[in-house]
Amino acid sequence: MTNQQIAEDLVTKYGENVHSFEEPWGLLTLTTNRQNIISLLEYLKKHETFRFNFLTDLTGIHLPENTGSEFGVIYHLHSLENNVRIRIKVFLSQDDLHIPTATTLWPTANWMERETYDFFGILFDGHPKLIRILNIEEMDYFPMRKEYPLEDATREDKIDALFGR
């Protein structure tokens, strides 16, 4: 089972909905949209030969320059039996940060989605309990977005003897 086979299979199944195939360091990477993501994940999970039955990771990314698709949700799946990994990306617009939840397929997606929500504000529709997980609940912004940069280490207008410049 090669990346080529998987890619071809997905293209025949999903056609235009899967695109931007890449293979950085041998890891098949593709992009889809939020209408198809759950069906794609389910297809991969239940596929007879692929059997991507393990959700390794789920996280978000913020690309402010990508107008129209500023936020990305990145899924890493792993087919343990074939020992093949696959990376699936979904890009969302800043104005409509909704994506269906993957908790229906893997309970482990629960906290990963909560973490992604916590840091990026991406809303996972259908998630059983979409609240912040690592940050305090009173927090009113999403800290991993690029509009909240860390302070420049060299700035000098904020000198505090103990807690930094």
Place this chain on the structure above:
Amino acid sequence: MEDLLIPKNTSDALALNRPIVEDTEFTTLNLGPTHPATHGIFQNILKMDGEKIVSGEQTIGYIHRAFEKIAERRPFYQITTLTDRMNYCSSPINNMGWHMTVEKLLGVTVPKRAQYIRVIMMELARIADHIICNSILGVDTGAYSGFLYVFQEREKIYEIYEEMCGARLTTNMGRIGGMERDLSPTAIAKIKDLVYNSLPKVLAEFEKLFNRNRIFVDRIVNVGPITGERALEYGFTGPNLRAAGVDYDVRVMEPYSSYEDFEFDIPVGHNGDTYDRFMVRNQEMWESMKIIRQALENLPEGPYYANENHYYLPPKHDVYKNMEALIYHFKIVMGEIDAPAGEVYHAVEGGNGELGFYLVSDGGRAPYRLHFRRPSFIYYQAYPEMCKGVSISDAIVIMSSLNVIAGELDA
């Protein structure tokens, strides 16, 4: 009162599915954030019927330190210090995993000797990690002495760290492109003494103290069992998944750092209960020792760092004499050497499971986005399901055997 006499037969796997009538009055018990059994700071809010747990909910994030955010401003070599603080019981594994991720991105090949040294350090770290988990399981069930017997060995491992990198807990060991220094003769002697001499003896004694001790066995057999399928759905990796019978080990499936050179077995359990987790960890310590012995015996000669002057600091004496070296020294320290753009996922077998680094680089001096796949964070979700219907004693034993490290949980 009869509630007291429940867990009638918690050793019954069916106990998980025992229906609970909702008309009883439940009590809420806050297990943590500073409960002696949480070994770190996280909270479990348990709804209890007598001593039986009806449902639970976790609150985490008490020591969240925004590593992923901080990493977006730090040059690659400084992020090592962040990884130290994730699973602080086995920080060399985190360090090495991070270095390997960056090396993958940069396309650096590390010489064989450095890879072997890394394997030795990672396996030592794994032993230290498993020692903590298993001996603390003993403490949580009330047997304190075994804990201190094996902790002396962990102390020896820490002395090896000291010899190698100068610190004990937050090691900051290794550099991008190799190790920061070679194995010293003292370190080799200490490692040899550990894996040939003292640790096998102490570990055998530890196993004699616990493995067939009926009190201990009764406490942990069939406590918190999880099937392989359910464990996979919950994203279990590492010893906890192997205890459930799935022999998934990153070292074997996707060998990194020359793991393909070593002969070792993957211990797997039977039904994923606490006893299996305990035994798998114990057995893994033996396997780790096996790996270290092989690595020591076949330790190749040669450099301990890649000849990549763009990423690996030049020797100090060159810095004084050689203009080029001085420039590289400054550029590396200032973090002014840009990494190629790209996205990398690299996984290593951490103490608790697959420790993944998802690194997106936009070609700058720091990661554009860095995500840590922290095994504790992922499998700790399963805790409420695992402790449903059991007594509080079992809940603590399950938590202890899952080896949830607060630093890794919260990043």
Place this chain on the structure above:
Amino acid sequence: MSSFVQWLTESMFLWKALIIIVIFAITLGIAAYSTWAERKVAAYIQDRRGPNRAGWGGLLQPLADAGKMFFKEDFIPAQADKWLFILGPCLSMFTALMSSAVVPFGNSFIIGGKEVFVQAIEINIGILYVFGVVSLGVYGVMIGGWASNNKFSLLGAIRAASQNISYELAMGMSIIAILMMSGTLSIREIVSQQHGGNWNIFYQPLGFLIFTVCAFAECNRTPFDLPECETELVGGYHTEYSSMKLGFYLFAEYINMFASSAVTACLFFGGYNYPGMDFVEAQLISALGANVGHNVATLVGIGSMFTKILFGIFFFMWVRWTVPRFRYDQLMNLGWKGLIPLAVANLVITAGAILSGYKLVGIWVGLALMVVLISVGWSIRPKKKNAILGA
């Protein structure tokens, strides 16, 4: 008035008072040094050195601890039941101190022609007294745990109550076997029947085992320390306690250990008896004269008693630092399904042996028969192939 004075002088009141005070002091002293010994034993078992800063080898540690306890802030939680909160540790301490009253620590001194037993009170239901006091010991824990108004404390208190009640039964039954053999309830008589090396342990090995296990449970020591198990219930019933009230609880545990070691020594190890005691006494009497010789022999007997007690305390500690603890339901299973049937079997075997006329042989044969029966029953039980633990 006169009758009172007469009674005071005629009875052994003053002597008794002296003995009670001495026993009291020794109890407290041993309990205090038990805390030191616990830490030392734990340390040595765990390859450590233990307290060694306060005095030589840390010998002043108990004093330092007591001082610290007294000067710590005495905190009573706002929602606690104040009086019961205070009553709890007091009761614990009180019942713990009461139990050693009937233990004969030695034979007797002859002073001024009068024979004074080395025992606070000799009552002919000594064992029942011990048993009653022990059964009251749980009140301190229960009341303290309940009054703290803390869920962990309450759980500890509840565990303590059910544990103590359950294990008292088996304990009582194992004692009954002893009573059947000796035919008396008085501890002094039971002890004097074990003259020399004729100790009950040889007649009652199973009874001894059961009694020891129950003693561990009654003292809340590992592996039965569920009421206070640190990693589950934080501190169990004494979670909310601080200062000397906490000290009382901890102290009571050590006094209980002392008392149960003393009772075990009396019931199973012949108390102040030791092999060759007659010879020693005869030698001493011929060397020092009848009265002094007898008194010195009694002192030697007291020494043997305390050796046994101290070893008992050491054993308590040794086991504590070796084994893990039970879970609640396993504890109950062991008590009700393990120890009580065994105690009943022991009773039957003892009765049979006494009736048969060959006590020693009869009991050992009976026990061997029991072991054989159990093994046979075990080996013919339906088995699964390739069975794994607990499946």
Place this chain on the structure above:
Amino acid sequence: MQNIFSLPPIWYTFAILSVLTLFGALGTIMSKNPVHSVIYLIVTFFSISAHYILLNAQFLAAVNIIVYAGAIMVLFLFVIMFLNMKQESDEMKNNKLITTAVITALLLGSILIIFLRRAGKEKIDGNAFTSQTGMVEVLGKSLYGEYLLPFELISILFLVAMAGAVMLAKRESGERHF
């Protein structure tokens, strides 16, 4: 009236114990907190046991403490702790209940007094009293000799009660009726 100081010491003991008994009994019914009630009741049991000792019935005294104070009251306390009855219930303030209780108590008291007055008035024979009266051996002999049948019948009754309790408490897994 004799001089109060010339009374034998046992008299003081009796007086103190009686006061204590009554104090405990009153405390039991008057305290609002059930846990306090239990503790008062224990005080009562203790003083009654002490009375037994005054009557040279050491065995009874010990058994009273072991069984009542040591086991039954522990179970009571145990149950009360579970029920968490800290807040006083409104039932206690109900006037009707109080009147009923008073009437019942008065009736019971009068019945007791009537029967006690009618009870046999033969004096205890002081000469028949030996140091062994009330001791274990005597007690055992009468229990297993004179009163063997009732004694065994009572044992069977207890056994039946125990089996019944076990049956009641035992339930199919997952099934709860109360």
Place this chain on the structure above:
Amino acid sequence: MQLTNRAKKTDKSELSLFERSYLPSLATGLGITIKHFFQKKPTIEYPEQKRYLGPVFRGHHILKRDEEGRERCTACGLCAVACPAEAISMVAQERVKGEEHLYREEKYAAVYEINMLRCIFCGLCEEACPKQAVYLRHDKFVPVFTDRSDVIYGKDQLVEDMNHRYQRDAWTKEDAMKLWK
């Protein structure tokens, strides 16, 4: 699920009746613990007795002077840049005439401060220093502080005392390698 051919089941055989009687494991356990009771203790009486922490232990910071007692630091700021915790700050100053016996280079750190609350003792500053000026001593810990005002270590605490010079076997890892050979 079998993924590799290296899986090895752990031992989980049932306890025998003898083992189920609690006694054998109790006996072996007691044996092991009593053996340890009489064993030699590895304890170190800490404040009196100190363990050698290894040649590269990362302890208290020190600003080295050279043989003539001149400060080596040239205030290039590399250590401050390399510090992941941003604990180091300095103010550079030009050396003036007559100060040659104090500072080796033409530029020196007039103020050199390490915030010990922030410092994580990672050793990156030592590695970054191109002048071999800043070191983490292997023989001394940073003591605990009880006051926030003690937290920032200035040059008074950091610069080497010429009367008690800090010695170590090898000043760089290359020197150390030579030592082993």
